[in-house]
Amino acid sequence: MKIELSGKQALVTGSTAGIGLAIATGLANAGAQVTVVGRDQAGVDKAVTHIKQASGRDDASGIVADASTDYGCKAVIEALPEVDVLVNNLGIYGGRPFFEIDDAAWEEIFQVNVMSGVRLARHYAKGMQARGWGRIQFISSESALNIPAEMVHYGVSKAALQGVSRGLAKVLAGSGVTVNTILPGPTRTEGAQAVMAELAKERGVTAEQMEGVFLEENRPSTLLKRFATPEEVANLCVYAASTQASATTGAALRVEGGIVESIS
Template sequence: MLLDLTGRTALVTGSTAGIGLAIAKRLAEAGAHVIVNGRTQARTDEAVKTIADLLPDATVSGFAADFAKPESLEAVSAAFPQIDVLVNNLGIFTQASFEETPDSEWQRFFDVNVMSGVRLTRHYLGGMVDRQWGRVVFIASESAFNIPPDMIHYGFTKAAQVAIARGIAESVPGSGVTVNSVLPGPTRTEGVLAMFDEAAKQTGRPAEEIAAEFIPQHRPASIIQRLIEPEEVANMVAYVCSPLASATTGAALRVEGGLLRNPG
């Protein structure tokens, strides 16, 4: 199966590590000109070098910006006026009880996880429609449907992404542009490993032990019974961004190890 994105330009937000970096690598392998994004220049440059070292023939650029801030849109538009593939991966998560989560935290999560993708999609969608080809992907989460009680403020943003992606897809019928959301399950990323390290500090237990118990204790419905690797998510995203996925749009695509039992 050849996922050929030669001649396409792809922007992957939040792509200096974890799922985002894995997606950027996979799209570069498929021949796309990939724009890596991080909040700092140092992290962005490091990620660009990582991909360039791995794929010497790839075309990779970097764009350091915080897309939670509206003013970043003008800068990226000036640098990259045309985007063919937009992967809205930028996201944050923290564990906190509902009672202890203030308004400011709800707003911060909404700005980062939801509005960053809304603004970028709104800006680049018209050009995709005019060219009769484009791919937009929102990296949501199984938490969109399986809302964690200790991460309600996170789960609501992921549910919003699924709804937004479906609505945008329906707004451009027959355009050649597909819009989908991808729902990873718990994935072995820097953020998740840091969560295990913090739990280890608080409990005095080894982080490896906490990691091994996480899926059985907190996601017992998982069929694969392990953390997902970032590359496994990236494979799904690369497929849905490719010409081969031209009939897949408005979908919530699962890469969550089977832990969601409901169909759809």
């Protein structure tokens, strides 16, 4: 199978590092003209340079905006009015005891993880529908299905994305536009590596050993038995953005290493 996205314009939020950057790079490698979104110019410039070097293409671009806000989303839309592929990757996470998650923390995680994608999809889906082709993805998590006790608000926000995605897929039924969520599991991003390094110091083990300890204690049902790489997650996203994935919509596509104890 050769995935070919030449002539397609793709927008990936939260894409200056980690899974977002891997997705943007994968889409560029498949021929898409990619635009990354980040909150600071240096990070955006670095990501654009990385994508150009990795893909051998010179048409990647960036937008500096805080897509977790209404005005930030408006800035993105003003800079890039139409896209063919929208990947809502922007998200935050962090462990916090339930009784210490105040209203502000709930509101923040909802604005970043849910409303950023809602605002952009609400705009871009209209153009996709009118043109009869488009791909919308929401990057969710296995935590949407296995709500983690250590970060309930995060799991709830990702579960909300499942509902948004399924509902929007119904709205766009028969239009040629597909809408799906992608469910990664623990992934070796820069942020995750920093967390593992900090925990490793506390436990007196190496960062690599800490990944195994974390999985054993927090995700014991994993079948992969290791953290995924951002590129492994991105591979599924690139496929879901392809013309070959035209019959896949309204789905929750799992790339979580078998953590979820379900065969459906």
